[in-house]
Amino acid sequence: MYDIENSIGFLLAKAYQRAWAVMKEEIEPYDLTPPQFALLAFLWQQDGLTQVELSEKGQIDRSTVGGLIDRLERNGLLERRQHPQDRRAYRICLTEQGKTLEKTLSACAERSLKRITSGLNDDEVKELRRMLDILRGERRVYELPSC
């Protein structure tokens, strides 16, 4: 009999859903969802990326990124600007409001992490992070020093 309750896939789905829900609750006041937060977080690291670059960095489908950006733009946190070299592409740039929220939202993420991992100690969280990164699998390397 297949033990669905203890299968890695099922447990991953449920752990992910819980993490999503907890994070959602923390950032709810700002009218954001966890994937929208993640996209902002990539822009805090490097502003002005194109949609494809965001898609690759975040391992999110191109068309999904388009929708996320639509909603974040509607929310006034970022804007599509013309790309100076490529008329097909946009540069996705944070607005002042999008930049300002970094501190507040990072704090939400910290609280969220604490709530989700309250049943694990620091070493376990570290180990979990390591194992999830392995599960995540092969990522293309984007910023390879030209080889």
Place this chain on the structure above:
Amino acid sequence: MYDIENSIGFLLAKAYQRAWAVMKEEIEPYDLTPPQFALLAFLWQQDGLTQVELSEKGQIDRSTVGGLIDRLERNGLLERRQHPQDRRAYRICLTEQGKTLEKTLSACAERSLKRITSGLNDDEVKELRRMLDILRGERRVYELPSC
């Protein structure tokens, strides 16, 4: 600077997405998705549950379960039968085809697990399972011996 790349939430999302994609690939020939497989797996354990019972066992929203059942019914793997005691409810019952597929699909799930966890040894997988179950958090107890 918030490190989204190494946040548990982000890694959970990516590990989950990978597990989903790999499992999808394995069961693709049977026109199933991972959540549909999970629902079948609960029915292999106990046939004839109602939608609410499936929703609770699988920690899936009631309306999501409805859609999953729609698609599995359309696919001929289960059927809604009248509930003998409750005219509001259905008993969700596997068809012969739904029962027959248990062996084949369980094998797909095994292959999928091996592919996903190929970077981890058996002890690590066990530890991962334990930690994900903790992350998953408090579950209501459904089959409590009446207290």
Place this chain on the structure above:
DNA sequence: TACAGATAGTAAGTATACTGTCAATATGAA
């Protein structure tokens, strides 16, 4: 230069997953 093929973004379609609302039906207390 011209053109074949690649790339950026959009759009439509499908499948989760949630929220809220509703009608039909059950249930328990007065």
Place this chain on the structure above:
DNA sequence: TTCATATTGACAGTATACTTACTATCTGTA
């Protein structure tokens, strides 16, 4: 028995996340 309340499933709406197909544009090559 009656009536307030709860439960079951459906439906509509929103947000991911993917696929395929399409347009516009760019790029490398002949």
